[in-house]
Amino acid sequence: MSWTLRYAPHIGYRPPFEPMFGALVGSHDPVAHVAFAAEHGFAGVLYAAARARPPEEQARVGQAIAQHGLQAGCLLYTTFDQLKNTSWATDSEDARRWIAAELAQATAAARRVGARQLAVLGGAYAQQPIGPQREAFVQNLRRAADSVARDGFVLCLETLNSQTVPGMLLHHLPDALAVLRAVDHPAVRLIFDTAHVQAMDGDVLTHLDVAWDHIEIVQLADCPGRLEPGTGQVDFAGVLNVLAQRGYPGLVELEHGWAQPGAESERRGLEYLRDLDVAASQSPLKGNAS
Numbered sequence: 606m607s608w609t610l611r612y613a614p615h616i617g618y619r620p621p622f623e624p625m626f627g628a629l630v631g632s633h634d635p636v637a638h639v640a641f642a643a644e645h646g647f648a649g650v651l652y653a654a655a656r657a658r659p660p661e662e663q664a665r666v667g668q669a670i671a672q673h674g675l676q677a678g679c680l681l682y683t684t685f686d687q688l689k690n691t692s693w694a695t696d697s698e699d700a701r702r703w704i705a706a707e708l709a710q711a712t713a714a715a716r717r718v719g720a721r722q723l724a725v726l727g728g729a730y731a732q733q734p735i736g737p738q739r740e741a742f743v744q745n746l747r748r749a750a751d752s753v754a755r756d757g758f759v760l761c762l763e764t765l766n767s768q769t770v771p772g773m774l775l776h777h778l779p780d781a782l783a784v785l786r787a788v789d790h791p792a793v794r795l796i797f798d799t800a801h802v803q804a805m806d807g808d809v810l811t812h813l814d815v816a817w818d819h820i821e822i823v824q825l826a827d828c829p830g831r832l833e834p835g836t837g838q839v840d841f842a843g844v845l846n847v848l849a850q851r852g853y854p855g856l857v858e859l860e861h862g863w864a865q866p867g868a869e870s871e872r873r874g875l876e877y878l879r880d881l882d883v884a885a886s887q888s889p890l891k892g893n894a895s
Contacts, residue, residue, distance in 0.1 A: 609886035614647060616639070617652075618651060619634075625781035628867050628870075629793065639669040642673070642675060652666055655714050656682065656710065656843045660717060661716070668739055679722040681723075690703070690725070691729065693742050705752070722792060723759070729773060739780070750793045758792065761822055764781050768804065772855075794821030794822075796822045809843075824859075827841075830864070831861050832861055834861075842885070
């Protein structure tokens with residue numbers, strides 16, 4: 606089975622960290638899900654929560670990914686309970702030490718898994734102006750990027766839906782792009798998540814075009830609900846058409862749940878994605894990303 610774009614299903618990306626195709630695989634063993642991804646012609650696997658998993662599991666999954674010739678998707682740089690940590694928004698030596706320690710653990714996990722992209726999310730102080738916090742974020746990113754780039758890693762910023770994940774440094778895509786331009790470092794790039802962009806800024810195709818030069822990873826989820834394509838507002842046919850016609854080389858990470866969990870939904874989801882992918886390969890480029 607071949608695909609036009611390089612899709613990567615997740616094997617657990619948020620609590621309770623259930624893998625995307627749990628019913629079809631019949632197991633939560635991440636190695637079984639790597640094998641499933643390979644059998645279905647996917648290009649990679651999104652093991653986003655690897656940083657919090659035991660090193661033995663990280664190594665086992667990394668070995669399976671390599672054996673199947675797949676690519677590891679991005680890893681969250683810290684554990685899920687630290688998503689709102691405000692160190693990135695803080696100009697202090699203590700904050701920089703915390704960031705360095707987290708990144709050291711993240712890069713060690715990434716090496717075991719075979720990943721090179723680290724998702725960076727930062728919390729904001731609620732009662733303080735956001736401007737100085739983003740200035741600190743820029744400075745901290747520059748320092749961190751210099752460090753991780755030496756070992757071939759990329760820091761990836763992501764905007765988040767303020768209704769579901771409030772209190773973060775980046776909720777709107779224009780703010781993320783402003784930070785990226787201020788950092789101006791090749792090892793700091795963007796995760797374009799369709800659900801978060803749709804929820805916060807709307808008009809995903811226009812924002813895809815505006816952000817194009819900064820995009821490292823594309824993540825697919827519908828809005829509202831972070832469910833499978835076709836359940837909400839996102840124009841996935843348009844998104845995949847742009848990616849295919851522009852020759853997007855990166856992973857398209859499938860980071861969503863199911864409206865109705867179970868094997869039948871998972872089968873339908875695979876079939877629908879296949880139809881979208883085939884249509885994208887055959888359609889002329891349209892819309893705002895021309």
